[in-house]
Amino acid sequence: MNGKKILFVSSELVPYLPENEVSLMSYETPRMVNSKGGQIRIFMPRYGNINERRHQLHEVIRLSGMNLVINDMDMPLIIKVASIPRERIQVYFIDNDEYFKRKSTFTDENGNLYADNDQRAIFFAKGVVETVKKLNWSPDIIHVHGWLASLLPLYLKKFYADEPLFGDSKIVTSVYGKAFDGELDKDMVNKIAFDGVEEESIAPLVNPNYNNLLKVAVDFSDAVILASEEIPEDLKNHISSLEKPVLPYVSLQEFEEAYSNFYDTEVLK
Numbered sequence: 001m002n003g004k005k006i007l008f009v010s011s012e013l014v015p016y017l018p019e020n021e022v023s024l025m026s027y028e029t030p031r032m033v034n035s036k037g038g039q040i041r042i043f044m045p046r047y048g049n050i051n052e053r054r055h056q057l058h059e060v061i062r063l064s065g066m067n068l069v070i071n072d073m074d075m076p077l078i079i080k081v082a083s084i085p086r087e088r089i090q091v092y093f094i095d096n097d098e099y100f101k102r103k104s105t106f107t108d109e110n111g112n113l114y115a116d117n118d119q120r121a122i123f124f125a126k127g128v129v130e131t132v133k134k135l136n137w138s139p140d141i142i143h144v145h146g147w148l149a150s151l152l153p154l155y156l157k158k159f160y161a162d163e164p165l166f167g168d169s170k171i172v173t174s175v176y177g178k179a180f181d182g183e184l185d186k187d188m189v190n191k192i193a194f195d196g197v198e199e200e201s202i203a204p205l206v207n208p209n210y211n212n213l214l215k216v217a218v219d220f221s222d223a224v225i226l227a228s229e230e231i232p233e234d235l236k237n238h239i240s241s242l243e244k245p246v247l248p249y250v251s252l253q254e255f256e257e258a259y260s261n262f263y264d265t266e267v268l269k
Contacts, residue, residue, distance in 0.1 A: 002037035004268070006030070007139035007169075009128050011146030013044045013091065015084065016055060017105065022176055024252070025227055026145040031087050032256045041137060043128045045120070045148065046080055046093035048103045057082045057093060063134050068126045070119050071191040075099070077127050094127040106148065106180065113180060117148070118188035118208065122195075125151040129160050138165045141267055144173045144221070147180070150213045151192070153220035158197045170267045173221040175214055175235065177228035184208040211235045218242060223267045225259070 010026035017023050030040045046057070063079035078095035094100075099120045107113055114120070129152075132139070144152050153171045160166060185191075188208045193199055201219075204212035215238050218224050223245040226236075239246060245266035250258040 003039070004033075004141065004263070005039045005137065005139045006033050006041075006141045006143060006263075007128075007132060007137075008040060008042045008143050008145070009149045009152050010042065010044050010144075011124075011148035012105070013042065016044065016050045016082075016091070017047070021228060022146045022179075025174065025255075027084075028252065028255070029143065029145075029259060030089060032259065034087060034089060036260060040089065041132070041135070041139070042089065042091045043131070044091060044093060045124055046078075046095035046100050047105050048101045049105065050093075052080075055082045060092075063092075063131055066130060068123055068130065070123050070126075071194055075123055077123075077130065079127075079131055092131060094124050094131070096123060096127075099123055113182060113184065115185060118184040118191060121148050121151045121184075122155075122191060124148060125155040126159075128152060129155065129163070129166075133163065133165055136165070139169050141263060142166070142169050142171045144171065144217065145227070146176070147210060147213050150217040153217050154192070154197065154202065155195075157220040158201060159195050170222040171220065172223045172225060172263075172267055173214070173217045174225045174227040175218065175231060175239065177230045178210050178232050180210050182209070184213075211238075218244075223247070223262070225262065 008030045012023035013026045014023045030042055033040050057080045060079045060081055066077045067074040068077050075096055080093040083090050189202055189205045192202050204215045211232050211234050214235055218239055224239055225247045226249045229249050247262045
């Protein structure tokens with residue numbers, strides 16, 4: 001890992017959000033790479049339930065100010081940063097008042113998925129790529145965690161296919177157990193098609209449920225990590241049908257060597 005550049009893109013991360021499987025591995029994996037001499041960048045959404053004062057978030061003016069087009073609407077991109085003090089790790093936050101100001105992550109106070117979660121996912125994917133372009137930082141590996149980040153592989157391979165900064169980057173998606181019931185907006189497939197992505201690439205998103213979001217993510221990834229013991233059978237079968245490297249589940253206590261070897265011998269080979 002020494003000297004390798006790894007971009008981590010996650011929908012959740014401790015200590016900014018409560019601990020769960022996604023938020024914990026989204027922290028532990030970059031911490032491991034950092035300790036082995038790798039260079040890292042971490043991106044996550046700036047949800048309204050993240051305490052900016054406690055975590056000392058501040059806006060980076062030189063990276064903010066761009067508008068991203070989401071379903072024919074101009075949406076301002078705001079970039080904030082903070083540091084995880086004990087690890088000296090910097091985290092970049094993708095922000096927009098319309099999408100992320102509300103005081104919870106994915107659902108309203110009644111537990112219903114936000115109606116615009118699909119647009120939030122598109123905005124997050126585009127926001128990460130545009131910010132990394134401004135940083136002019138070319139990652140060797142891009143490692144995706146969590147379903148709200150799951151459109152990133154698709155956008156990198158389709159919408160940003162001609163972007164030279166990512167020409168040699170390898171994409172790894174960590175697949176976790178089922179994260180939500182129900183579906184995102186049925187019109188999601190048309191909003192992605194608006195960006196010039198052909199519909200056959202995103203056919204599963206005609207039914208935009210958790211399994212189908214992750215199917216599209218792994219279809220456009222170079223390698224897959226099974227990050228939960230229990231993966232939905234339908235999703236597991238789809239991953240098994242792909243001819244790409246797959247790392248079976250390993251526990252938190254054993255992941256460091258397994259992930260590091262997987263990066264070195266399967267992803268970067």
